Amino acid sequence: MDYTVVIGLEVHVQLQTQSKIFCGCSAAYNPTQPNVQTCPVCLGLPGALPVMNRQAFELALKTALALNCEIASYTKWDRKQYYYPDLPKGYQISQYDCPFSKDGWLEIEMNAETGETRRIGIIRAHLEEDAGKNMHDESGGKTDSQVDLNRAGTPLLEIVSQPDLRSAAEARRYLEELRLLLTYLNVSDCNMQEGSLRCDANVNLHIHQDGKNIPTPIVEIKNLNSFRNVELAITCEIERQFEDWKATGRRLGDVPKETRGFDAQRGVTVGQRGKEEASDYRYFPDPDLAPVTVADELIEQLRSDLCEFPADRRKRLAVTWQLSDYDVRVIVDQGREFADYFEAAAQACGDGKQACNWLTQDILRELNERRLTIAQFPIRAEVLANLLGRIPARQITNKSAREVFLELLNDGGAGPITSSRIDEIIAARGLALVADTGALEQVITAVIDKNPKAVADFRGGKQAAVGALIGQVMREAKGADAQVVRELIIKALQSG
Amino acid sequence: MSPIGATTSELLAHMERGEFSSVALCEAAFDRIAACDDRVGAFLHVDREAALQQAAQVDDKRRRGAPLGRLAGLPVAVKDVICTRGQPTTCASKMLEGFTPPYDAHVVSKLREADAVIIGKTNLDEFAMGSSTENSAYKTTRNPWNLACTPGGSSGGSAAAVAAGMVPLSLGSDTGGSIRQPAGFCGLVGMKPTYGRISRYGLIAYASSLDQIGPFAHDVAGAALLLEVLAGHDPRDSTSLPMPVPSYTAALEEPLKGLKIGVAVEHFVAGLDREVEAAVRQALDVYRCLGAEIREISLPHSKYAVAVYYTIAPSEASSNLARYDGVHYGHRAAQFENMIDMYCASRGEGFGKEVKRRIMLGAYALSAGYYDAYYLKGLKVRRLIRNDFDAAFAQCDLIASPVAPTPAFKIGELVNDPLAMYLSDIYTLSANLAGLPGVSIPAGFSSGGLPIGLQLLGPPLAEDRLLRAARMHERATDWHTRRPEVV
Incomplete structure (x- = not known):
């Protein structure tokens, strides 16, 4: 049985801005001092209001232009609503049905020897705010959880690819090329360890059977935190889906979309609990933020400034x-x-x-x-x-x-x-070569004059006689290049 | 002269002449609160020490001849949905019991810059959801004109505090009529400015696209002065308008020439109390006598205002109130099994009935499969309502209407009938949906001795026109000079 692998990547990139996306707090990575980079806005205190950071929006525009995306002339902010302790407002400000950019592509090299390239489609890129970070201390039977909101409100660009990737290696190549582009543009440091570049992969197979393509259920693998793990996790997931197909014959639509994590130690993807119910985020336009209109002049200016x-x-x-x-x-x-x-x-x-x-x-x-x-x-x-x-x-x-x-x-x-x-x-x-051929020629002339026998031997056809002359010249002219000396002596003897 | 019930202009003049100090004025305010607030229930929190200290500083400034703010030394009460640094801000909810914001709302900073003295925080319907101030988790506020009646809501505490003579000025917030309706019920001038005219930064959101802060005062001049202090652009509120603020007080005494007042046919239908209708018609006669032309206009979509409002406002509320989850601040249940249970228990215990009702209405209207039929449809009708007004204001300068279908109703009368309660905002909701400025002014009394208000609505940013027109009526009548006998 033969199959085609179908992969799409969702990449979250933290943009390199001084301040957060909707307030003036520092967006610097600071895991050692929790909750110091916070204010009423990013803490979600009652009465606080967001104000869009223009720099974040322009960095996002720049990235979308580099990804050959169409830029929307009108875009807006939406609230994505769900409860989690790292989300202090109970909603994330994101973009739902009017992302600021869509329909782009990134060219990746498929084969270094042939130079063959392929365009991977970009469905959309949109801006949103990052959440904070929950930390669970379960040592000694404790059930304490702590929340650090330093990261809450960091500008995040989500880049969603088309399901155009056909292998784990291609997915890795795409991610590497994307990362390279983002660092070239200076929009993100793309540090995967610090979480400024995060990747989720949507994977399924199209099984070729009896002249038909049968899709297997799509699985989303969450939180892949290195290039190696992206490739490994997808490889493992491809294998698992194929085995699952052979064992159960389950195809797309038979089961709800599954979310899995990657256990790098065991080399397997693992089903995650709690996502069985289809979540309803109750998206609606954020009434605290004005829609954004993007002027053509701004786009052209950013385009001309692109590296x-x-x-x-x-x-x-x-x-x-x-x-x-x-x-x-x-x-x-x-x-x-x-x-x-x-x-x-x-x-x-x-x-x-x-x-x-x-x-x-x-x-x-x-x-x-x-x-x-x-x-x-x-x-x-x-x-x-x-x-x-x-x-x-x-x-x-x-x-x-x-x-x-x-x-x-x-x-x-x-x-x-x-x-x-x-x-x-x-x-x-004493590594210097004697580069001054004038000085070298003087030494050679002197050595030739002092060795009439060797000169006669050479002229009489004894090629080896030149060796003695070279030796003498080399001794007198320290650091000379033996090859140069040999050529110069021969030239002198032949002309003389 | 007793400062109780005096207007801002009178009080400022007295202080300027040195007839009494700000400390004396504030002490009189606290005495008044001590004497009658156990019956009226306007305040949730007063801070006597801080207020008197601030008053003393203003008096000192005045003695030294230092520059003084526009509200120098005047006691002001603030609706407890507006953040005050270091002072409790509860939204009259158990959810925020003991919550003290680390920052001042923009309007509170403006009050402080103007040398006003913040006396305390006033009662409201929990999270500003209600029309009678009965939905407070802490107390019921009573109407100073008749303690058996409600002062209206949700800014009932702020209205009652002024009406009872405890303070000359107060701040309210108006999402569907929450300033204008209590102003009408309490015989005050209450104004909801154009959406975006006053920064919402630090106003605890009920429905972000409708909420607007505004002033209560005994007279038009007081409201104009307070509005002038509060209005203006604030970069911390993305919906704040960048337009300059004219002087509302400067031109107040100049009558408007050739004023054309629109009267909507849809506003005088079944359900309107006969005494209210009579008072409104009498007010129109006053304007006619002052040379204004009264024109009939139509607002054909106004009949949908209640339905649209109760789709959009709860939708936004369901989202705005999601942050009260017991995690970072506010009420957290003592007992819970796990994280989800912590959310459910904390919110279940922290919110009152009406708040839960609106959260559920809104969550339903926004949920997948219903969004288009409810929220999106609501937005479209909202646009039509605004279009109605735009068309109307092509024919008239202002629109006059009742503030509410009846004078103040009895405490307990509507509390178990949410739909009837929602209908008490029928005349005020449209201005919030359309983002327009509106003012409620005293226009008479019922046979039972309850105040009746007249509402004037204007096109966006026509606050100056509204206030001048209100002042024309005020000069020709004496309704605004009456005070209730609370003690």
Whole structure:
């Protein structure tokens, strides 16, 4: 039996604003001091009223434009009503039937070798407020629950994809590309551990049987908190649904939509209780907030302010610096700052291939080992470029450059690393190649003059005689490149 | 001169001339409360010490010749649905018993800036849901004109406090008539401004799209002055209007020339008390004598106002009151089995009957499968009601009508008949649905000695026109000068 996998992702992204979406409280992540970033509005105190944060709305617009969405000229806020202790008003301000954007797409690369891409549809993106966080202390038989409302009211963008994803790996790829785009746009830090990027997956199978497609019941897997878990959970769920189909023959519509969680330790999805009844959120327009009209001028201004998207940057870097698809993907997928670093280094040293090799091998290795981001990396792009520039200039060998590179990193000295430090290391370690061919030619002329026998032997056809001459030149001219010396001697002997 | 029952203009003039201090005035207010509030039941909370301290500061300012606010030294009572920092704010509900807001409502800040002295918090129907102040979880307020009658509601405490001479000014809130109807029942001037004219920040919401704060006073000048202090844009309320506030008091004495007053045929039908109708017609005659033209107009959709109101207001209320869940503040049941049970028990114990009734009405109207037939349909008819007014105001400057179908009814008379109680707001609801300003002014007395009010409605932001027209009537009559004998 054959089947097609059908996956749609619902992604919640916390927008990187100074303040919360409907009040002036700080939206910073602060799990260690509960309930300090609160005010009457986000505490849901009687009489408090929300006021929309324009910055949050503009960040959301920016994201929707980057996702090729249609922007609604009129949008409104709705109340989604349910009771939970982390929701102090008893409703969440969200957007129901008039989201500010819809019908977009995100292009993802399906195959790094062939460069094959696919557009994944975006049904809608809407803004809402985040809830607080419940904490349960059940140690020693306690049943205490505590609520931290620091997070309550943080702006949240919900991005709902079409069920266009066809495998767990594709779902992961989509999420990775989405995350990359959001960080490029600087709208979110997308830190999955801190919960600023959260993902739910809707999964089912279309079983191919007797020329027909039979859909299995759709399952929503909630709260996937890493790329790895997204892929793993979907893989496990696909397997479970297939087994369930074979065992029960249940198809879509036979049972209500099920919500499952993922147990990463056991590698299984687990049914969650309490969602059996279809919930009625009693959505209605929030009378405390005015509808928002979005002017074309604002959209055009935001569109013109958009940065280059990752997909476009990959294409440009490949053309400009003659890099492989694989190389540009490694560089661009590390994030905007890494790619900026690459471009700065490539520009400064004039050799994109060389810069790419160093970044994707040496620097990535050091970043991983030292657990640093590119922003924290002590060798800045212009210093790296200075170092790399010395290789084609024949000041140092490639091997010496790696030695200097490690020495720069191990320096540990205070203050920024500058190019003059490279000179110091080269001098101290005697790594300099004699680059001055004039001086080298003088030494060669002198050595030839002092060794008439070797010269005669060479001219008489004894090629090996040149070895003695090279040895002498190398001794006199410290740090000379043996290959250069050999070429110069031969040239001198042949012309002489 | 006794300050009891005096108007704001009189009191301000006396204080300016140094005839009595704000402390003396406030002490007189507290004496009056002590003397008669056990019978009237206007106040839920008074803070004598804080008030006298504030009064002393105002007196000191006045002595030093420091700049004084517009309400300097005047005692003001605040409906207990408006947040006062550090003072209990209960909405007359068990749910908020002992709740003390950490912040002042916008209007309370405005009162403080104007050097008013906040005397205390007044009784109301629980969460402002009611028309008689009988739905309070704490006490029943009585009408100072006849203690067997209700003062109206829901701002009955604020109306009774002024009518009984305890304070010259008070704040109410009006969602379907909750300022105008008690003003009518108590013989006061009570105004509901245009929706958005006064910030709702800190007004505990009943129905957000209808709620509006407004003043009670003995006379038009007092109401105009208080409105002038409270009105204006507030960035903390997204529904607050950004338009500048004209001086309502400056032009008050200038009569309106060529005034055209509309009278809706739909307003004079069965159910209207004959004495009320007579008083309203008499008031129209007064306007005619003052040179106004009375025109018949039609508000064809006004017959749906009660139905629309009792769809939209409870819908919003069911949502606005969801926050009272016993988790973060307010009443939490002592006994419960689990989380859901905690919600059910806390809300079951904390809310009174009428509040529960409206929460259930609203939750039903918003639920899946019923939303289109009830809430959405309600919104559409609401628009038609507004359109009626827009068409009417193309033909007239103001619309005059009764405030309520009858004078104040007896305590207990309607409390077990919610539908009859809902109908007592039939003349006032439309202004909230359409977002229009309206004022209730004294226009006579019933044979039983109960006040009768006249309602004037205007187009959006026509508060100045309403107040000037109200003042024309006031100058020509003396209904506003009468005071009840409470003691």
